[in-house]
Amino acid sequence: CEPGTPAAAALAPVGDQVATVPVTRTSVPVAITDLFNIFRRRWQCLSPDGRTLMMAREDSVILALLRRLLGTFFGLLRTQYILTRGETEVIIGEFNRKFTLFDRYVLDMTRDAQRVIDRRIALAVGVMLDSGERR
Secondary structure, X not given: OOOXXXXXXXXXXXXXXXXXXXXXXXXXXXXXXXXXXXXXXXXXXXXXXXXXXXXXXXXXXXXHHHHHHHOOOOOOOOOOEEEEEOOOOOEEEEEEEOOOOOOOEEEEOOOOOOOOOOHHHHHHHHHHHHHHOOO
16 A cells, blocks of 8 residues: 555554545655644644653634634634643643733643643643744
8 A cells, every 4th residue: 555645545543543544745644633633733742652642732623713714813813722631532731822912821731630741741832832833
């Protein structure tokens, strides 16, 4: 199977990896879950062995769609993220952009009372969200 050609068959998931779909003009297959980033942005923080430590997702699908249509709409549709443990739906924190003249953020990890995620990693994800979203 050659995942970089349109004639290639779709790939089945292997182990805990996500399934991929064939695409044109690329040598890297696109994960099916990456297609959802069109509607709701999602960032993964991986461990050195490839496991997902945490994910950052936009707070709301509806607000994400409005952001795609209207942009930030004079700052009223700021991008807020929820942080989840691994690929689960267990919320461990939030990364919120405050409405001020300058960029100001709040990283709230109080839901991670057991401190499963190292705070330095959470802070690095916050910096990446700021720079990765071209702010």
